[in-house]
Amino acid sequence: MVRRQRPLKGIENMKTNIIEAANLTKTYKKTVKAVDHISFSVEEGELFGFIGPNGAGKTTTIKMLTTLASATEGKASVAGYDVAKNPGAVREKIGVVPQELTADDELKGVENLLLSAKLHHVPNDKARGKAKELLELLELEGAAQRQVKTFSGGMRRRLQLAMGLIHDPKILFLDEPTLGLDIQTRQNMWTYIRDLNRKKGITVFMTTHYLEEADSLCDRIAIIDNGVIKLSGSPSELKAKRGGTILTLQLTDGADISDVLGEIQDVTEVEKEAETYKIKLTKTENALPAIVENITKKGLKISDITLAKPTLDQVFLQITGDNMRDGAANGDSFGQRILIERLK
């Protein structure tokens, strides 16, 4: 059976789509469907995130969009060019920042940047200017003349980002840009990525398995699992639609008022366990006063109350039924070990 997915809602009459994928499919060894008929589009200037557990098909999708893997079925266009028919033109327009840290240990920071510039045919004088600019932007000026083997994990990630930007790409592909970084360094990376997108107008397509990263950065996300897009939209949309605020109540008396609570407007679900009610709300501002009023009317007393904002984790768990596993997807174990070593 061929499963088809609707294009993402609300895309049709907006700005130009800089990335478009239609029924994109990748089958490895004839049986393993890494990506299974996915369709989506990314607008120019958007910061779009693919989130999903390891092995969900995120990296495979990036590989197809960046001409590293060919689609078994379906097609994709990037910057107006078909990735299968015109890979050369696509490569001119994109910057790719892989999961792996590919800068050469023995070369200096700036040498890595200039090599990257050469491979993207940036004229020498322009490349020097651009390298200086990027090193400043990513706060690497001090390390420019040092060999990369002396860099910390965060510096390596930043250098990798700079290498992907040296030729002024229209679209930046980031595969797990903060993988393995501590939370402080990760938040710095977010600032850089956000600035690149907002201030320089670069379209960003990124994958991540850190949900708070997707929440904090992305204009729009797609949740992918087992090669299929399960859900997509802006993080707040998804949270409102699938997550909902959760109110936890503890009442002093044992009388069950689940039915009463369940009838209140904007309450979508009520669960009772011992004396504790878990109530799912859509509009807190309407539902909360109504709930309190109903409880008071019944002459009951609240002994404990907590309100939890919806998180992407909630949405994600609901969709995939799976917690995010940590660590990098794909790749062989040797490459993984080196990556971990370099991030130290």
Added chain:
Amino acid sequence: MFADTFALTARSLKKWIRNPAAIMPGLFMAVFWLALFGSSFNPVNLVPTQIGGTALSPVLVEQIKSAMTSVFGGAANYITFITAGVISFIVIINMAYGGIDIVLDRQLGYLNSLLSAPISRASIFFSGVMQNFVKAMFIALLTFIVAILLPNGLQFGAGFGVLNLLGILVAFGLLTFGFGCLFTALAFSVKNVDSLVAIVNFLAFPLIFMSSAIFPLGTFPSWLKGIAEVNPITKASETTRLLIVNGNLTAAQFSTLTGNMLYLAITAVLLAIIGYLIARKALKAE
């Protein structure tokens, strides 16, 4: 394409130069082969001066010695003979194991970052060949110098000059480039170092042993001789010996030299084409 090839080759060589220890294994191999293996054997020492207590006539001994020497291409000693073979061995082994860097580049994701850049696949392949070519030729040159410096080492024929040296460089350049293309293509085709080492050992050692690199063709059984005669390593080794032992070539020797060079050039081009085709397939989108 040439600019990309050059940029990528320069990258590898920069890494190589910053890690001078990297030439040590090659240099050690050269010194051991020449100083230990080469010195331990000299064909003229096999010629007896007496049999069963009866002394042989000195004239006869000299005649046998000279016949023996001519089997070894007229080389004054075994080091002079084997230098060409050791250099062949060194360049083949360096090109073959040089592929390990390429496999590592794949495993560490570096290759992918090249493949997603707007550069031709040919430049990725040929930069892989050239980086190892430069290293192999450099070590070959060091080997040659070691052979000259060794006590009772390499002995040139009268009239050996710059042209002879140039000829030797061209012969080994062609050999190195041709097999370099083949081995580099194999390195692009495998996914891990173990597979590469297995393939390389399977190919490189028979290639060297089925040639006149270490022993003269005259001592080979006919089946092996047939194979060895068409082996480019034999052609490069023989050409080098011809140029070392004879300073000024006779017309006949010159025509042998031209034939060998032509043969080496044609095989180099063929191996480059085969190598490129293999590599192109290996570098295709997965």
